[in-house]
Amino acid sequence: MKSLRRVTTAFGLRCPRCQHGKLFVGLIRMNGHCPECGLKFEPEPGFYLGSIYANYGLTVLMTTVSFMLLVFGVGVSKDYAIWGCLAFSVLFPLWFFRYARSIWLSLMYQVNSIDFTSVSAQAAADSGSSSNLSRLQSH
């Protein structure tokens, strides 16, 4: 059940910690921190490079499988299938860009949440208020 919640949060483009804060301000512009809990969305420069690789890999896999199914399964002409797959391979990564980042952030947060120091958590740690910090980290 917790895994399903994480998946719906990632596909809802929400913060992996509080599950409420929006990741994106505009179409492609991300918030620096979660507006709800202060989680830092880019813990280090180049953090989202992995999401680009994942997006590319998924696009190649889906394009290849689609081409094979269209040509060898359905019997579509290779000429039509190649143009359809070409269009898909250009449009899909553009559409999936936000979701790839959200999924990447969610995965990395689950694997190693200690790297995600937040403004709120840092402020709580600086002021010596450990109860606020432990509340933030318990999510």
Ligand SMILES: [Zn+2]
């Ligand atoms: Zn949050």
